[in-house]
Amino acid sequence: MTATTFRIGGDLSVRRLGFGAMGLPTEPGPARALSLGVARRAVELGVTLIDTAHLYGGGANEELLAEALYPYPDGLLVTTKVGVARSAETGEWRLDGRPDVLRDQVENALRRLRVERLELLQLHRLDPEVPLADQLGALRELQTAGKVGRLGLSEISVAELEQAREIIDVVSVQNRYNVLDREHESVLVACEAAGIAFLPWRPVAWGKSGAHAEIAAVAAELDATPTQVALAWLLDRSPVVLPIPGTARIGHLEENVAAADLRLTPAHRDRLAALAPLDRPADQS
Template sequence: MNLTFDVGGTRTVHRLGFGAMHLHTAPGPGRDEAIDVLRHAVDLGVDLIDTALLYGGGANEELIADALHPYPDGLLIATKVGADPALPGAICGRPEVLRAQVDGALRRLRVDRLELLQLHRVDPDVPLADQVGTLAALRAAGKIVHIGLSEVTVAQLAEARGITAVASVQNRYNLLERHYDDVLDACTEAGIAFLPWRPVHAPGRDDAPVIGAVAREIGATAAQVMLSWLLRRSPVVLPIPGTAGRQHLAENLAAQHLPLDDEQFRRLDALTG
């Protein structure tokens, strides 16, 4: 199993990344620990970190910059725009908002260009062509290298690809939540990186025996089994599990070295979630 992937055909990263969403950003011991975890992740070989404006209104991006800037060679930071500036937690894809938020991300991350910029959600009140077209124009202006989408359907992905090249898709997906199987299959066919958010889901009573049995067979935790299944599911899958602690981080990263055999993969794949 190949443990690296070329995002956008140009940026090689390890397939198991890190999601920074749950890191503490407020001043204090929690923030200090978050900085330590980010630095330790890079020390352990993580070269893909996912963040977004919506994560603390940009505080998560600032945390990453405080922890890692100047960034080591090869580190790919993926961020997202499309938050409503007037309604916390809501989305907005108006072109002027996207342009302002890209400039804000550049400033907070202390970079001249965003290596992977993803549209956090498709705004149903703005034509998709306007949203994706704005990002394409910003890429032409040198502010973005690769463009990604989040929580999209196959039809939306196809429409976006008719406007510009799409390097990544970030949808909710895991062993027990496979609503976007068709999107993953489309990404696999096109060679587009698929970053499943919430890549680990707590098993329920019906699922636990199967997952637990496989975990015992390979000497792993249930979470490691789910991450290993994702890596085996498709070569374009780049899971981005998050954690606020060193030990959990090390456990997550160890999943890439616990490959499932064909029979174990089939047993897991038969779960419907």
């Protein structure tokens, strides 16, 4: 039986199938009202892990979730990410891991989410122009100060994960990964060995799953949708995998959440596993 929950950092229990809030419109009007409804419906359906980031609208996504869900129900984890900032000169988004920027983004996230502590904070990307020790050291200081509970990383290699674990306790990794794209397979394997939560972004290949004949065939045999098959495969792939599919439509949300109850047979598992190569050198991620 596939486990339905996972303890991030060994103590923070969440249901494994979460929700990615990135695609929720935040501008005033009917679209925002729908976004509020989707976020609330996710919690009604039992989702306990919701992913956002400073990058998503410069904090507007965080504010949306707070408007929809605050005061947060017991057991709900809203995790956010920092480390990408908008240039004051060009207006373009860029990596920015300078300690003062990270600290400022954390303070703003606390304010926008209306909390005193971020139970899980992830570094959106490593900034190659800032020493790793400076980036992670700033986050560790925020953790020591009680403003952050646990720390994670995103879009990293196995080597970077090893380096980071010498500085902080890494409890989660968020890399691109799905049934058709397993470039970061070695990172998932490393996370599984260490008991680190692996949050795959783009978990259903942006709809490409439905166009793949083998996935469509498995879906038909299981009386499910290709999206549900792709999510069920992720949940079946490893107990540390916590998919965070996103949508701005309640119907799609309900379809996604229902994937947690879909069970693949060994034959289905083998057919899906054969769709993309698994063997990758440890440094290719």
